[in-house]
Amino acid sequence: MDLETERQLWDEVRRGNKEAFQSLANPLIPRAYRSAYMILRSKQLAEEAVQNALIELYSAIINGKEVIHLRAWFGHLIALRALDVARKERGYKYMVDINGLEFQDGSASPLDSVLKKEQSERLIESIMGLELNQRIVVGLYYFQDMKIEEIAELLDIKSGTVKSRLYHARVKLGGMLRRLQTSTKEITII
Template sequence: MDNIERLVRQCRDGDKEAFFQLVEPLLGRAYRTASAILRSGHLAEDAMQNALMEAYQAIMNGKKIRNFTSWFNHLAACRSLDLARQRSRLASRSGDIDEVQLPDEQASPMEEVLQKELGSELWNTIMSLDIHHRSVIVLYYYQELSIDEIADALGIKKGTVKSRLHNARLKLSRLATPLNPKQVIGC
C-alpha cells in the first residue's frame, strides 16, 4: 500500500492529521491555479476551501479515487471555475461586467512570491487574457490537465477547448511580440 492510500485509509478512520499530510504538498500548486483563474487571492482561498471540504467529504464517503494528486488538482480548478462563473453571473445581473476582470487591490505576500516565481512578463500577459482563454492556458500549461480533463472541468466540448487554446496562444504571441513599425508599413 502506498503512502497516499495509507493516508486516505487513516483519514477515513478519523485521523485529521492524515488529511493534512495528504493535501499539504498539493496546496501551493492548486492555489496558484486558483489565483490565476480567479485573479484574486481572496477568491482563490475560497476556491481552495471549497476544494478541501469536497475532498474531505469524498474521502469520508468512501469515494474511490485512482490518482489523488491529479484528482485534487482537477477539483481545485473546477471549484475555481465555479466561483468565476458565479462572479460572472452576479456581475452581469448588476450590469457591471468589468467587475469580473478586476484583480485584487491588495496582493498577499503569497501572491507576490507567485508573481516572481511564474515570470512577471509572461504571467501578466496571461492574466490580461479574458477568463475563457486564461482558464484553458492555466489548466493546460500550469495545471497540466489534458484536453479531455479541461473539457470536463469547463463543461465544454473538446473542440472548444482546442479552439480556445489555439486562440489564446495567438493572443499571447501577439501580446508578447511588439510590432516592428517597418513591418506595419511594409518597408
C-alpha cells in the same frame, strides 16, 4: 507520494487524524492555488476555491470515496471549484496583485533567479489580461497539466473549442509579451 502511503493516510483521516489530512493535502495546495488564481485573478477568490476543494476532498475521504489518482482528481476538483466561484462572482471586478506569488526556480545564480521571477511575473500579468474562457483553458492546460480532451469534458465543450481557445490565447500572449519585450529590453521569451 506512493499509492500505499496515500491509502494509509486516507485510513488515518477516516479515523480522525488531522495531521494525516494535512500530509495528504499540503502537497496539493500550491499547484491548486496557482491554477485557481490563473482562472479567477483574485487571491481571495482563489483561496475560496482551494478551500472549497479541500472541504470536498475531506468529505470524499470521510465518505469512503475511492480515488485512484489523487493529484489528477484534485486538479479536476480545483478547476470545477474555481469555475463555480467564477460563475458566482461574474460581476466581480478583479484586481491583479502578483507581488505575493512565489515562482521557484533551480537557477544557478541569484541574477538568473531575479530575471526568471521578473519574466514569470510578466507572464502571469499577461495571462491575467486574457478573457475568462482563454484564462481557464490556459490554467487547466499549463498549470493543471490537463489534456485537451479532459478540459473539453470538464467544461462540457468540444475538443476543437479548447484547441481554438488555447491557440487564440497563445497568439494574444505572444503579442503581449512581444510588446513588453520591446518596452523593456531585458525580457527574453522562452
